[in-house]
Amino acid sequence: MTQTQDTLSIRQMCDAFDVTPRSLRFYESKELLFPIREGTRRHFTKQDRARLALILRGKRFGFSLEEIRQLLNMYNRDGSNAAQLMRTLDIARARLCAMQAQQDELGLAIADLHLEMAEGQRMLTRMQQASPKTSAPTHHAAE
Amino acid sequence: MTQTQDTLSIRQMCDAFDVTPRSLRFYESKELLFPIREGTRRHFTKQDRARLALILRGKRFGFSLEEIRQLLNMYNRDGSNAAQLMRTLDIARARLCAMQAQQDELGLAIADLHLEMAEGQRMLTRMQQASPKTSAPTHHAAE
DNA sequence: CGTTACGTTTACGTTAACGTAAAGCGCTGT
């Protein structure tokens, strides 16, 4: 229960999260992570691990590191005062809006692409029927 | 019906599509557009306009210019042979898959962000009730 | 004939998110 030394080296972090040392140092330089500095060495705490998990998720969602930094502040309740919290919420609202717009556009694009692909598929089928390279057994889009 | 001269200057294109000359020249250098070259001047045909429209749509959807170039070939049926068409369809399938994955992840992210924002909102409300700066009339999250 | 307006080419600058190389410190094993 009293685990006093719950900290990872940079290499252990890399292995645990499948990132490069460069990235971790970069994130620290951008103030996304704050490992304990024992002299020159870094020690990543449980907090850092949690933050890194959120960073990686954010990246998958297409956020920039700067945006992620903003959101981390919200997740962490660093800004313990109302004004700061309100600004953070504003940022979140804006991001949310953008994300929803993007999701909608993505939906449209997906539908369009489906249509174009169907058209291409039809053309391909016609072409293959026109010039059968092999004697062509019933080759129905073999997956 | 016999509109022999249906071509736009670079400036007209820029105005029509709200892009910079630099972008158009860049797209040409990347073989996304093929304006007629009368000496040194460019003349953008109806084809170019159609392609540009697709380019801009593709960009909004998050495609890279190289990906867009591939897709333009599909839209245009340039690759009139089956092999080429199949490769193009493969690219499209991959993109489609990625797009759907991204859309799903975006959905998750949106839900998460909603939760976090709700939490932040509750905190804010508590803080405002705890320290009423003004004599505070019934100020219910005035939108 | 000079100057705007519009067009061109060439080429270096910019941002994001690292990659990669160089050079050095501190500890361990032999």
Place this chain on the structure above:
DNA sequence: ACAGCGCTTTACGTTAACGTAAACGTAACG
């Protein structure tokens, strides 16, 4: 004492999609 490992800092390199500046052509306007 020295090699090697793991970590460090410093700093230049990379990719995409243009921006921006320089330096020039040419056609019309006054």
